[in-house]
Each structure stands twice: as C-alpha cells, then as structure tokens.
Amino acid sequence: MPDPIVDVHQLRKTYRSLSLTGRRRIDAVRGVSLQAYPGEVFGLLGPNGAGKTTLIKMLLGVVKPSSGHARLLGQPIGSSAARSRVGYLPESLRVDRHHSARSALRYYGRMSGMTSAEIHSRSDELLKLVGLEGRDRESVRRFSKGMYQRLGLAQALLHDPDLLVLDEPTDGLDPVGRNEVRKVIDRLREGGKTIFLNSHILQEVEMVCTRVAILAKGEIKAIGPIDELAHRDQQKLIVEVLGETEPDWHAIFGDSMQVEIESTRVRDAFRLSIAVVDQDQINAVVDRLRRSDQSIARLEVRRESLEETFMRLVGTDAIDAVAGEEVLS
C-alpha cells in the first residue's frame, strides 16, 4: 500500500460562539479518521451541516483542529510544505468580474509566485483541459456558472498540485454545467491526479469517486469503495419465471428460504424478489427453480444503491442535519 496523500487521525473541531441565548458549543467534526491514496478520487459525502467544509478547512490549515492530527502528502496540515502542493477550489470562488479567464489565471499565477512564461504555457494547457480555449479572452461576466467553475478548476491546477481539494464542485450548477465539470474531473482522474472532494449530491459522488466516506453530525458512518458500502443483507435477487399459472413457490423453495413474492404479474412471467446474502444462495435459488422445470426469463442481482445506503446510515440525520450543538447557558 503506498503512503496516503491525505492521512487524518481522530480530527476534531469544536466551535464556541456567543449568541443571544447564551454560549454555544458546536461539535462540527468529532474524531474523524480517514486516508486517501495516490490516484484516488475520494468523496466526502454528507448532508448539510455534517462538517464537510470544516474538515476540508482543517486540512487546508484555515481552521485549527481542536484535537487530533493529519498530514497532506506526508507534511503536517497547515505547514507551507503541505499547502504548496495542494490545489483548492472553494465552494464559492470569487473571480473579479473585470477579468477574462486568461487574465484571472495570470493574476492567480502571479499570486503563487509563478513566472510569466510558466503562467502562459500552463494557462494554454489548462484552458484546453477545462474546455475554455477560444473563450479565454471574454469577460467572465458572460460566463455560465459551469464555465465559471471550470475556470476555478484551472485556477486550482495552475501550480500543478499533487492533490486537488474540491469543495462542492458542482453545487448550484444545472445538469449541463455538472456534466462539464464531471468530465474535467474524469480527465484528471485518468491523468492520475489525487482528488479529495466533498459533496451532498449522491449522484455526483457515485459517478466520479473511487472511494467514499459518509459523514453525518461530524462522524464517519461508513468508508470504502462505493460497491462495498452497500449492505450485503439488502441484496436482492430478482427472478422472473415464465408461465400461465402461478407455481407453488412453497413446494419449490420449502421453508428454508425466505421468498417474497410480488403480487404483480409481469407480462407473461411471475416476478420473485428474494433476499440473498451470497452467491451460494443465488445458485440454490436457480437450482431449485430449474429442478422444478421453471423457465427463467430474467435474473438480476440488485444491490443497495448509494442513495439507499446513505439514507440507511444518515436517514434521520439527513433531515435533522445540523452537527452536535449544545447551548452552554
């Protein structure tokens, strides 16, 4: 296993603030540990208020952790060595409206100490990568949100960082804009870039991420490759058997198998939905159906979707999404 690019151990952040109702304590991040490895697109998924932005801000050294420790590319978070190798796209990047894409990149390049020649050649490459070549001298005032966000990606990539951190990269974009940004992320993944992104958009994470952590109320509820997050017990085998009259399922399966029979007849077949935990059970169902001469017209193993996994893990938290909050009096 290569060394992790993002290495987080028991990171915790408690905000304390004063309000009219008294002092408040908010446990925004409560002992999070996670690792992201080279070449991964790692997704931090969670409802609003789960603590995603706070975690990202701690990684970038903008917010100081209350306890715990973390390293980016082997360097302690907050150190200039860590920061210099990270590209960041904030949730709402502000580019001055008088800029064009090219002049904005020139501005950001100068800020990070790049020479004019470096900025020039890198800008050409990046404008092409994010699909803004040909539109690079127009005022950003005319840009759609998706174009604006792609310019943000180019800005984050300017100094060729080893890690790209994206905070809600497609939030507020229409489907076209989302698709455009997703394509850029795909290209970066194909190029081997390590990306750490946070999002509350399930579909987004499902499409672009190789591994995911589900965060709710400041805690990790699950972590792993998307396929492995699905609950094995929620796996269902859908079988359709051809026939005019409904077979005697009890005679076929006996009492050893829990078979749920859907009442609806599907075209010229009957559909069964069977909870299965492993391949042996799937084989057993097929064996029994074939032994009793049933013709199988369709067979499908349906896994729990990421949305179902998410709702199972953070169902009530997704509705009551605010992180642990306590009024201290």
Ligand SMILES: Nc1ncnc2c1ncn2[C@@H]1O[C@H](COP(=O)(O)OP(=O)(O)OP(=O)(O)O)[C@@H](O)[C@H]1O
């Ligand atoms: N500077 C702050 N001071 C006090 N509380 C804060 C501060 N920043 C965030 N919080 C609180 O910490 C909790 C986590 O917020 P955070 O922004 O990290 O969540 P998030 O998952 O990024 O949510 P969203 O998707 O809405 O941006 C929330 O209850 C939020 O109100």
